[in-house]
Amino acid sequence: MARIGVFICHCGENIGETVDCTKLAEVTSRFPGVVKSVDYKYMCSEPGQTLIKEAIKGNRLTGVVVAACSPRMHESTFRKTCSEAGLNPFLCEIANLREHCSWVHEKSEEATNKAIDIVRALVEKVKLNEPLYPIKVPVTKTALVIGGGVAGIQAALDIANGGHKVILVEKNPSIGGHMSQLSETFPTLDCSQCILTPRMVELAQHPNITLYSYAELESLDGFIGNFKVKIRKKAKSIDENLCTGCGLCTTKCPVKKIPNEFDENLSYRKAIYVPFPQAVPNKPVIDRENCTYYLKGKCKICERFCPTQAIRFDQQDEIIEVEAGAIVLATGFDIKRADFFPEYGFGKYKDVIDGLQFERIASASGPTLGEIRRLSDGKIPKKVVFIACAGSRDPAKGIEYCSKICCMYTAKHAILYKHKIHDGQAYVFYMDIRAGGKNYDEFTRRAIEEEGAKYIRGRVSRIYERDGKLIVVGADTLMNARPVVIEADMVVLATAGVASPGSEELAQKLHVAYDQYKFFTEAHPKLRPVETNTAGIFLAGACQSIKDIPESVSQASGAAAKVCGLFSQNELTRDPLIAVVNRTAPPLYSTCVGCFLCQSVCPYQAIEKEEIKAKDGSVIKIIAKINPGLCQGCGSCVALCRTKSIDLLGYTNRQIYAEVDAILNTL
Amino acid sequence: MDEFEPKIVAFVCNWCTYAGADLTGTSRIKYAPNVRIIRFPCTGRIDFMFILKAFARGADGIIVSGCHPNDCHYTSGNFHARRRWIVFRSLLDFLGIDVRRITFSWVSAAEGAKWADLVNQTTAEIRKLGPYTSYHKISKPEEEVIYG
Numbered sequence A: 001m002a003r004i005g006v007f008i009c010h011c012g013e014n015i016g017e018t019v020d021c022t023k024l025a026e027v028t029s030r031f032p033g034v035v036k037s038v039d040y041k042y043m044c045s046e047p048g049q050t051l052i053k054e055a056i057k058g059n060r061l062t063g064v065v066v067a068a069c070s071p072r073m074h075e076s077t078f079r080k081t082c083s084e085a086g087l088n089p090f091l092c093e094i095a096n097l098r099e100h101c102s103w104v105h106e107k108s109e110e111a112t113n114k115a116i117d118i119v120r121a122l123v124e125k126v127k128l129n130e131p132l133y134p135i136k137v138p139v140t141k142t143a144l145v146i147g148g149g150v151a152g153i154q155a156a157l158d159i160a161n162g163g164h165k166v167i168l169v170e171k172n173p174s175i176g177g178h179m180s181q182l183s184e185t186f187p188t189l190d191c192s193q194c195i196l197t198p199r200m201v202e203l204a205q206h207p208n209i210t211l212y213s214y215a216e217l218e219s220l221d222g223f224i225g226n227f228k229v230k231i232r233k234k235a236k237s238i239d240e241n242l243c244t245g246c247g248l249c250t251t252k253c254p255v256k257k258i259p260n261e262f263d264e265n266l267s268y269r270k271a272i273y274v275p276f277p278q279a280v281p282n283k284p285v286i287d288r289e290n291c292t293y294y295l296k297g298k299c300k301i302c303e304r305f306c307p308t309q310a311i312r313f314d315q316q317d318e319i320i321e322v323e324a325g326a327i328v329l330a331t332g333f334d335i336k337r338a339d340f341f342p343e344y345g346f347g348k349y350k351d352v353i354d355g356l357q358f359e360r361i362a363s364a365s366g367p368t369l370g371e372i373r374r375l376s377d378g379k380i381p382k383k384v385v386f387i388a389c390a391g392s393r394d395p396a397k398g399i400e401y402c403s404k405i406c407c408m409y410t411a412k413h414a415i416l417y418k419h420k421i422h423d424g425q426a427y428v429f430y431m432d433i434r435a436g437g438k439n440y441d442e443f444t445r446r447a448i449e450e451e452g453a454k455y456i457r458g459r460v461s462r463i464y465e466r467d468g469k470l471i472v473v474g475a476d477t478l479m480n481a482r483p484v485v486i487e488a489d490m491v492v493l494a495t496a497g498v499a500s501p502g503s504e505e506l507a508q509k510l511h512v513a514y515d516q517y518k519f520f521t522e523a524h525p526k527l528r529p530v531e532t533n534t535a536g537i538f539l540a541g542a543c544q545s546i547k548d549i550p551e552s553v554s555q556a557s558g559a560a561a562k563v564c565g566l567f568s569q570n571e572l573t574r575d576p577l578i579a580v581v582n583r584t585a586p587p588l589y590s591t592c593v594g595c596f597l598c599q600s601v602c603p604y605q606a607i608e609k610e611e612i613k614a615k616d617g618s619v620i621k622i623i624a625k626i627n628p629g630l631c632q633g634c635g636s637c638v639a640l641c642r643t644k645s646i647d648l649l650g651y652t653n654r655q656i657y658a659e660v661d662a663i664l665n666t667l
Numbered sequence B: 001m002d003e004f005e006p007k008i009v010a011f012v013c014n015w016c017t018y019a020g021a022d023l024t025g026t027s028r029i030k031y032a033p034n035v036r037i038i039r040f041p042c043t044g045r046i047d048f049m050f051i052l053k054a055f056a057r058g059a060d061g062i063i064v065s066g067c068h069p070n071d072c073h074y075t076s077g078n079f080h081a082r083r084r085w086i087v088f089r090s091l092l093d094f095l096g097i098d099v100r101r102i103t104f105s106w107v108s109a110a111e112g113a114k115w116a117d118l119v120n121q122t123t124a125e126i127r128k129l130g131p132y133t134s135y136h137k138i139s140k141p142e143e144e145v146i147y148g
Helices: A021-028 A046-058 A071-084 A098-102 A109-127 A150-161 A192-205 A248-252 A292-296 A301-305 A355-362 A406-420 A440-450 A503-510 A549-567 A597-601 A636-640 A653-664 B017-026 B048-056 B077-095 B112-129 B133-138
Strands: A004-009 A034-040 A063-068 A092-096 A135-138 A142-146 A165-169 A209-212 A215-223 A226-233 A318-324 A326-329 A333-335 A352-354 A383-390 A425-430 A454-457 A460-466 A469-476 A482-488 A490-495 A497-499 A537-539 A571-574 A579-581 A607-613 A619-626 A646-648 B008-013 B035-040 B061-066 B102-106
Touching: A004 A021, A004 A046, A004 A109, A021 A034, A021 A109, A034 A046, A046 A063, A046 A071, A063 A071, A063 A109, A071 A092, A071 B017, A092 A098, A092 A109, A098 A109, A098 B017, A109 A653, A109 B035, A142 A150, A142 A318, A150 A165, A150 A192, A150 A209, A150 A326, A150 A549, A165 A215, A165 A226, A192 A209, A215 A318, A215 A503, A226 A326, A248 A301, A326 A503, A326 A549, A352 A355, A355 A406, A355 A490, A383 A406, A383 A469, A383 A482, A406 A425, A406 A440, A406 A490, A425 A469, A454 A469, A469 A490, A537 A549, A579 A619, A597 A636, A636 A646, A636 B077, A653 B008, A653 B035, A653 B048, B008 B017, B008 B048, B008 B112, B017 B035, B017 B112, B035 B112, B048 B061, B048 B077, B048 B133, B061 B077, B061 B112, B077 B102, B102 B112
Parallel strands: A004 A034, A004 A063, A063 A092, A142 A165, A142 A326, A165 A209, A326 A537, A352 A490, A383 A425, A383 A490, A425 A454, B008 B035, B008 B061, B061 B102
Antiparallel strands: A135 A571, A215 A226, A226 A318, A333 A497, A460 A469, A469 A482, A579 A646, A607 A619
């Protein structure tokens, strides 16, 4: 006979204000099988949990329903509470009164009635719950890091220094990411490459790290502790073991006019190229889309000059299969570019550039060797207008969020400009200055007060060209929206940061959630910011939302700590909510007829064939068997099974029918 | 006479729509109180007999919602659900069951507002259609055996 306890949480006022908890407790106490029903201000608090534990012991409960917040929040908390009181944790269910009831309805009788229905459904379900025991699975102590920007580098180094193997996959020919493109970094004006390249070299030389550059994730199978990863190593057209990185091929290559992505298309590169001088690995790749040999079938000049015969024109993409126990996603971000800002003449006027292009112009390794010059005529710009929030915080552009880093890098640009061109004048159009961070506000104050950048609070409506000048038309909203017209020599747009291209496809390969802007979603915005909802996959850096370098590095170290924590165990325990094939007495043995349709829907190849044998060893029947180590509990096979021979523990047919029945009992 | 309040049962997956409905709550977006949610690991788990059972027990409308195509936590469960729904819908239609009472949707974990809209729209739609008495009449709960 079921003895169910119902524990109703007020969650302070969150539930108690909207739902009549006293009435709820009174009504639920009359449900058949409920022997204890109490409400309490904060059930998740220490006394709340003690109350549950004492009731479990005192009332000899066989099942518990906690009516509180979403099970996604506190299911594990309350299951642990039950476990501590000697009740199997899977005999505890959570009725979601907060997210699904009190927060979405006004205080009313309907809200209380809905709460009663929700609790009734879970009471009927929990009566049919059975004790379940966690499944133990081994852990492969190798981490896969996807993305070799500063976040990926940090995560890889931290995990590797923790004593574990790391595989780092970078899609570009070199690691380094956007940080390697930057000239200086705020708020210290450290040279970006000077602080990054030692890390890049450390990573390449680390005995625990295997680096696959010019490679992408092909597919992912498996689950936490036991991921099976396929990596596509794109053909570099060189034999990396023979190549010494002498660079002779790149000097001899006759194809010269290919826009250089690393310089944001402000310079040219060859068809066989190393993206930048400090690249890691510092070995070239052939860009097959632009190489004369691949386009016309002849040339091979690089091959002729290569002193080590390392060129391989017939090299194919290679698929490498590896196993990993955890994955860190660090695929970074991108910025909005040409055509997105027709009103600013972006893409039409050569001297309207984006922030990353300004970084390259200001960088000593950039196309102008660090001299700030106009792209149109090479003259020194005497007036430069910086426009913050180009695209960001602009619902009309479809980007409602703040890109976060632009205020700071715009201040940095203004300072760098002033340091290089002493008689120049920087203007900054801004909406708000968002300079939250250590020494950040001081930095923007410095740009304004010491470096003399003129900050104008307002938006720019349009930019047009007249007599070689860019006419910037805006408004100063601190001066009664007085129109402002500036004849500028150069305009720099702090364009919105967006998710890295291909984020959606990658998220789908990994089964991690992503938001409307294609940024990956964390498991909890506050308390689990480096985890995804897919166990064993962690987030680092700007792939989650736009972040600056210190934040990316912090999150990467956080993700690395999570991975090391995971790898500190030899076995993982997993929820046993898996499918099972029923077994009955002979001569039937199981209602399964061995059609194996279930095999065709199982995404995890978890369904095997089991032979039922007689004593003499002859096979009586072949039925399906579910491998508990592989089954993830999606239940697709259960719904498909024609003879209803498979059931899903925790979501059995009987439990769901009971829920349906209970919900509609009075609704 | 009081306005007819439809009874609607929502079968949702844990990873997308259940989390999306959580987000609706976290965002404090209000919606009609007519829907009761049953959580599944995946829409691929949803046996369409559950829907018929709900109608038999007095539901006036059903929502089935899970992850968007390609976003399934289990790779392909939502595709199986969608395929099953397409076949099942024709069958139900053939049998004379009002398929307008079943709403099939995708709501992701980030679409809290969409969940509220879905609930409100479905409630308004079912309110227009009225109680599903024709089905309730032919189903006699006391004679049914719970299937297990």
